Amino acid sequence: NAGVTQTPKFQVLKTGQSMTLQCAQDMNHEYMSWYRQDPGMGLRLIHYSVGAGITDQGEVPNGYNVSRSTTEDFPLRLLSAAPSQTSVYFCASSPELAGPDTQYFGPGTRLTVL
Amino acid sequence: SQQGEEDPQALSIQEGENATMNCSYKTSINNLQWYRQNSGRGLVHLILIRSNEREKHSGRLRVTLDTSKKSSSLLITASRAADTASYFCATDYGGSNYKLTFGKGTLLTVNP
Numbered sequence: 001n002a003g004v005t006q007t008p009k010f011q012v013l014k015t016g017q018s019m020t021l022q023c024a025q026d027m028n029h030e031y032m033s034w035y036r037q038d039p040g041m042g043l044r045l046i047h048y049s050v051g052a053g054i055t056d057q058g059e060v061p062n063g064y065n066v067s068r069s070t071t072e073d074f075p076l077r078l079l080s081a082a083p084s085q086t087s088v089y090f091c092a093s094s095p096e097l098a099g100p101d102t103q104y105f106g107p108g109t110r111l112t113v114l
Numbered sequence: 115s116q117q118g119e120e121d122p123q124a125l126s127i128q129e130g131e132n133a134t135m136n137c138s139y140k141t142s143i144n145n146l147q148w149y150r151q152n153s154g155r156g157l158v159h160l161i162l163i164r165s166n167e168r169e170k171h172s173g174r175l176r177v178t179l180d181t182s183k184k185s186s187s188l189l190i191t192a193s194r195a196a197d198t199a200s201y202f203c204a205t206d207y208g209g210s211n212y213k214l215t216f217g218k219g220t221l222l223t224v225n226p
Contacts, residue, residue, distance in 0.1 A: 042218040050212055090156055105156035
């Protein structure tokens with residue numbers, strides 16, 4: 001199993017550009033989530049999904065959209081990038097439908113918005 | 115707002131010594147987890163302790179949970195240079211709340 005994969009690993013955007021961060025898992029996990037990690041801030045939850053077709057907002061959802069058309073994929077869309085979105089983004093999945101139990105993290109995408 | 119807060123923010127010890135990190139949280143939880151993050155990498159799950167448990171062990175790791183004080187501690191015994199990493203606690207409220215909330219982490223440096 002590849003586990004949780006994320007692409008790209010690095011990305012530089014200009015203010016106002018849009019892009020999609022890709023996340024895929026091959027463990028048939030129902031629960032998937034997106035976090036951003038900023039220096040000294042730990043991880044903050046952006047959006048999460050408890051199954052295909054079901055998504056919900058986390059702590060910092062503004063400026064981001066998600067969709068979950070399949071169990072495997074959970075892309076994160078930046079609608080109009082802003083410098084405040086410069087961060088490292090992590091996707092994670094969990095086998096527990098009842099709650100965010102043990103989470104498996106991808107390697108991260110380092111995003112810089114100029 | 116972040117639920118868990120780790121203490122200390124940074125810890126530097128010599129190889130072979132024990133390392134203790136603490137996590138405090140504000141409201142009742144369903145479970146508490148500890149994760150490790152090596153520099154530039156994703157997080158790796160270490161151990162989960164449920165609200166009705168008081169202590170768990172996994173190899174050189176020992177986690178305690180005191181729900182009356184709303185705090186947890188992670189003890190790493192006989193530390194190694196490879197244990198150098200950031201350690202995060204994460205909490206969830208259970209029920210229909212599917213959100214996992216992370217603290218800001220403790221940076222552990224183990225000197226050879």
